[in-house]
Amino acid sequence: MEPSEPSNVTSGEQILYNLLLCDESEQGQRASINESLAYLQELNSFHLDRLQCEPRSLFEQKQAINEEIKNLAFSNYKTFIRTAQCSKDIYSDFSIIDAKLDQLMQKMPPFHQESENFTKNIHSMNWTRRATNQTLQKHNQLLEILEISQVMETCVRNEYYEEALDLANYVKRLDKKYSSTIPLVQQITDDANRYLNLMLHQLLQQLKTNIQFNQCLKIISLIRRLDVFAESELRIKFLQLRDVWLNNLLQRIPTNDPYTHVTKSIEELRIHLFDIITQYKALFSDDDTVYSSATGANQDKLLASLLLNNKQMNESKLFYCWLQSKISQFLAILDKDLRLGVGSRIDSLLSQAMYFGLAFSRVGLDFRALMVPLFERVILSKVSQQVTLAQDKFNESLGKLNWVELCAEKSRLQDFFDSNSTSTIINPPIKLLDFQPLAVYLNVLLQCFNEIRLCLPLSVHSKVLSVIKSSFRDMAKFVCDYEKKSKFDKSEKELFVQFVSYLAHVLVPFVQKCFLSLFPLDQIQKVYGVSQSEMEDFKQMVKLDPNELLVEIGHLIPEESSGEQQVQVDGLNGERVDQEKHEEENVEDAGQESVTEESKSILEEI
Structure with a gap:
């Protein structure tokens, strides 16, 4: 704030004061403005003489003041030097302070940031400390x-x-x-x-191991609690894993003997497959179970609801599709082993397989009809092979036959069989032993019939009959060629004619009798529902007529007596009826339509 001017200053004095103090340097000395005004008033009160002397007086005062200053400087120069040095030091210190202050100002923002970070870390450490204390308190949990x-x-x-x-x-x-x-x-x-x-x-x-029902139920319950598979996926997974285990069991069965392999397979499938079926039925409620328990109109309503729910039906089909695949697998095993050959144990295998198929009827899958074509094929193949073998042996034996030695051999065998004949055992005609080729042929044929008689399906009767007829026709052709190539004398010619007669009137009727024993007409009539009038035509169809079969050697066949013809005609019907009146089981056990042990051994010796 500028000092106020004296109140008694006139305007003229003020103008003079402004003129005297117009210098900028003087204007800056506002601190001494009151003294200057006071001195100016004092000058105004001087006389002219005094004013004239005033410059000199001022000069003298100035000189005096300068002398005093010099004296003061000389007397106090050390103080002034120290003062200057102190001022210099002060100035230097202030410069340093100013530089330090600049540096401090530059470092203040990072310091502020670090301070904030430190504050945050302190808060974090405080929170961590509280969390650590809380963790320590809840350590056990x-x-x-x-x-x-x-x-x-x-x-x-x-x-x-x-x-x-x-x-x-x-x-x-x-x-x-x-x-x-x-x-x-x-x-x-x-x-x-x-x-x-x-x-x-x-x-x-x-699930890939042999587990009991209780354990299986527990496993499926645990899998359901895991909630990993849907219901249909769980069914598929169960059937897949049990199928893997069952296939492993089947693969461990030795394959050296086809009969052992297929019987063991039947046993494993019959036991374990039903275990799997039982487990599945208990674990998964199928619609067919509910449907089978419904009756009448309820079944129609239930079936309609099932048709609307396709998902539920598809789930119920999974099980039967799997069963169908296992049946197909078994049929493939059966077919393969039958092709490899099971020897003379076809009847045993058939009974086991049929029992296995019948057991599946409890779950609505009786597949016995699917096995019939397999056994038919094997039986027909075996019959064809044995008939071919019998014909080959017949041809070979006929080619080596010595007609001169036949008479003596005939009388010896006739006496032997007459003494050993029984009423309960049907033996081959003894007359055939007079000619080795006929006996050899019949022996092989009877051996084949004995192997298949217990497992022979009625459906193959026409094919078996066709094979037998074809064999007799081939025999007739061979005998005709043999007769053309051979040169017989009178006695040999008679024996050869007798040989042909036995072939036509003894061997063919006996094979006819064997065929009717294998395929009884009454059973065929019952199974196929043939009427009595149609049965007469059927008898003519299954009749082995020598005149038809042996056309090539018909000129060598002597005519039969009327009595013998009647016996042969009655043999189509009456022979079977007479057999059934006797003890049928004893006849079968003793070897019906087969040679006795004594006759068989003699035939083999021949």
Whole structure:
């Protein structure tokens, strides 16, 4: 604030004062403005003489003041030097302070940032300290949660599956609450899921072993609780794993002997396949069970509801599709082993296979009809092979036959068989032993009939008859060629004619009798529903007529007496009826339509 001017200053004095103090340097000395004004007023009061002397007086005062200053400077120069040095030092210190202040100002923003960071760290450390204290207080509960993974692994590996599932449910609840905020909970959840997958793998592996029903029920219940598979997927997985186990059992059966292989396969499938069926029926409620329990109109309503629910129907079809595949697998095994050959045990194999097929009727899958073509093919193949073998032996034996030695051999065998004949055993005609080729042929044929008689289906009667007829026709051609190539004398010619007569009137009728024993007419009539009038035509169809079969050697066949012809005609009907009146079981056990042990041994010697 500028000092105020004296109140008694006139305007003229003010103008003079302004003129005297117009210098800028003087104007800056506003501190002495009052003294200047006071001195100016004093000058105004001087006389002219005094004013004239005033410059000199001022000069003298100035000189005096300068002298005083010099004297003061000389007397106090050390003080002035120290003062100057002190001022210099002060100036230097202030310069340093100014530089330091500049540096300080430059460092203030980072310091401020670090201070804020420190504050934040302090807050974080404080929060961590509180969390640590809280963790320490709840140490036991946290330890239990942290040990869930280890405990769950122990339970799964030791097959404590119920406890493992309880732990898994607890982890799921934790995951829903804290997985988004606590990473450790997410890690525990991942570990729990991994051990649940291990548990699922162990349960599925157990389904590949021989397990009892209770254990199977427990395994499926645990898998359902895992909620991994849908219902249809669970059914498929169950059938797949049980199928793997069943196939492993079948693969371990030795394949050296086809009969042993197929019988063992039947036994394994019959036992274990029904176990699987029982387990499946108990584990999964199928619609067919409900449908079978309904009756009348309820079945129609139930069927309509099932048709609307395609998903449920498809699930129920899974089981029967799998059963169909297993039946196809068994039929493939049966077909393969039958092709490899089971020897003379076809009847035993047929009875076991049919019993197996009949057992499947309890689940609505009686597949015995599917096995019939397989056995028909094998039986027809065996008949064809044996008939071909018999014909080959016939041809070979006829080519080596010595007609000169036949008479003596004939009388010896005739006496032997007459003394050993019985009334309950049907033996081949003794007359055939007079000619070795006929006996050899019949022996092979009877051996074939004895092997297949207990397992011979009625449906192959026409094909078997066709094979036999074809064989007789081939025999006639061979005998005709043999007769043309051979040169007989009179006695040999008579024997040859007798040979042809036995072939036509003894061998063919006896084979006819064997055929009717294998395929009884009354059973054919009952099975196929043939009427009595049609039966007469059928008898003519199955009749082996020598004149038709042996056309090539018909000129060599002597005519039969009327009595013998009547016997042959009656043999188509009456022979079978007379046999049934006797003890049928004893005849079969003793070897019906077969040679006795004594006759067979003699035939083999020949």
